[in-house]
Amino acid sequence: MKLYWDCMSGKLLLKRRQKESGPKKPAQKGHRIRFTSLRYELTLLFFVLMAGTIVVLVLMNNFFLGRYYISQRRRTLEQTYILMNEAAENGTLGSDDFDVTMSKICSSDNLSCIVVGEDSKKVLSYAADETQMFRRVYDNIFGVTQELPDNYSDSDDTAIGSNNRYYIVQTSTTPFGQREQIILDRMTNSRFMELWGQLSDNSYCLIHTPLESIQNETKIANRFIFYVGISAILIGLAVSMYLGKRITRPIHELSDLAKRMQQLDFSARYEGDDLDEVGTLGKSMNEMSTTLETTISELKTANNELKRDLEQKEKKEQMQQEFISNVTHELKTPIALIQGYAEGLQDGMADDPESRDLYTGVIVDEAGKMNKMVQQLLSLMHLEFGEVEVDFERFNVVELISDYLKSAGKLADEKNIQIRKPQEEPIYVWSDPFMVQEVFQNYFTNAVNHCESEGAGEKVIDIRFEEKDNCVRISVFNTGKPIPEESIDRIWDKFYKVDKARTRAYGGSGVGLSIVKAVMELLHQDYGVINDDNGVTFWFELETKALDSSDIKKE
Known part of the structure; x- marks a missing residue:
């Protein structure tokens, strides 16, 4: 429900708020102004209720107080008559007990009573002015009291032609047959x-x-209600403003909390400790905020994983x-x-054994090169796809390299290459022995294939071990031509060849x-090349x- 002020009719209207649909229209002159603050709505509603209550009380006084007063006085007279009639039947009309009872009734209800016997003598009297009471008894017996004219006014009594003191204003008959009358006393200008x-x-x-003058009493009562009502409204407004602030404070907190949640700020929490519905709502919003934060975090994690x-x-x-594409390109030459040579054999171009050996030798050699290249490519693909597990262990790298050179040293001997390895003391490292051997094998094979002598000098491959803080640098040096500067950064790319003819000659791919690059990046270690x-x-x-916990977790 919302309060609206109708500027056209000048009335405050209470209407049910309907669900809005479509775009909001701008406010126009003459349209209802909507109060959006719950605190002021509560205050205004309290004011309207209090003011309405005062108006209703005043209207009730004006229209019903007089009638209610007359009915109550009539009821008091009838009950007193019934009591006196019962005493007359029981013969206790003049007893002391009855006298005490009647004295209390007349005193409390402001009554005057007189009983006159058939002999016109007083039986009992409870009246200050017995003379006037006797006169009224005889006026009623003989019916001398006239009715008050319709055009009579208290301020102008010229409508009454006679000089009688008493006039009948209203008359009625009780259920017991007695006559009830409202009489005007012109002398005192009062009614009874x-x-x-x-x-x-x-x-x-x-x-x-x-x-009593019911009009005057009504005015006094209305004035009293007005003063009391104004005081009650002022006090009530202050109390309602305070209570409204107290009630709306947690609502404002919940509103701010909802806005922060709307901006995905789930650190905000409702801090109130109320045990009412608002407190329950705040706790529910805290739980919802925690749930949303967890859910969104999980969604972001899942989204990142999906993106990855x-x-x-x-x-x-x-x-x-x-x-x-690379395999197709690289296999094109050996396949050709x-x-x-296979077609030459098929066509009978190699008739003698020496020619057949040449043709078959070329075919076997090219097939071997193809097989080696395919194996290297498969190994590289597994490394790049992260499909290879690293098995860390502590081992003597000097011993590993020495064992490899025992079997691979023949390649250097065939080309008259001198291998130097001054390091004999063991050096223990933490790594994967298989991968380390794969790296050294590629470095050594590369050095053997590119080793050259300068002038009359020797062809040398020098293997060095340089110990540093927490690591060791293993270097493979070969004499020969340096790598062009423009090729330094590209030699790690697949299928890149500085000298294609030379690489083809020794069967390089x-x-x-x-492979070295992929292995070292998988081990998270440094590698490189230097032109000497x-x-x-x-x-x-x-x-x-030894690796610490953070390194192991990273691996």
Whole structure:
């Protein structure tokens, strides 16, 4: 429900708020003004109720107080008559007990009573002015009291032609047959009500009670109600403003809480400790805020995971496309060679054993190169897709490299390359031995294939171990030409070849250094290449200290 002020009719209206639909229309002149503050709505509603109550009381006084007063006085007269009639029947009309009872009734209800016997003598009297009471008894017996003219006015009594003192204003008959009258006393300009009739012992009874000026009493009562009402309204307004502030304070807090929740700020909490419905609502909103925060956090986490999965999927698809494209490109030459020499054999171009050995040798050599390249590409693809698990353990890297050189040293011997490895003391590292050997193998194979002598100098491959804080740097140096500066950053890319003819000659695929890059990034270790004056140095680093909990968690 909402309060509205109708500017056209000048009335305050209480209407049920309907659900709004569609765009809001701007306020126009003559339209209802809506009060949006609950605090002021409560205050205004209290004011309207109090003012309405005062108006109703005043109207009730004006229209019903006089009638109610007359009916009450009439009822008092009838009850007194019944009591006196019962005493007359019982013969206790003049007893002391009855006298005490009547004295109390006449005193409390402001009554005057007189009983006159059939012999016109007084039986009993409870009146200050017995003369006037006797006169009224005889006036009623003989019916000499006239009715008051309709055009009579208290301020102008010229409508009365006679000089009589008493006039009948209103008359009626009781259920017991007695006559009730409202009489005007012109001498005192006052009115009184009387009931007269015969008792069961045939005596005449007259009961008289003055009627106060009900108009004056009504005015006094209305004035009193007005003053009391104004005071009550002022006090009530102050109390309602205070209570309205007290009631709306938690509502404002809940409103601010809802606005912050709307802005996805779930740190706000309702701090009230009320046990009423507002407090229950605040606790429910706190629980809802916590639930929403948890749900949105879970949704964000799921969204990030989904985004990461999509990016990973796109990356894999792109890598697969690159893989297919690169493999197709790299296999084109060996397949062409194999096809050409196979067709030569098929056409009988190699009749002698020496030619057949040449043709079959080329086919086997190219097939071996293809197999090696495919194996390297598959290994690289597994590394880049994160499908390889790292098994960390502590081992002697010097021993691992020495064992590898025992079997791979023949490659260097065939090319008259001198291998230098001054380090003999063990160096223990934390890493994956298989992956470390894969990196060193690619560095060493690369050094063997590119090792050259300068002038009359020797061809040398120098393997060095440089211990640092918590790590060791392993370097593979080979004499020969340095790598062009524009190719330094690209040698780690798949299938990139600085000297394509030379790489083709020794059966390289351009994938080895890409494998090194993938392995070292999986191990989260540094690697690189340095151009020296007389050759090139490739290096990588390994941890020599035990991994802490944060490192293990990261891995």
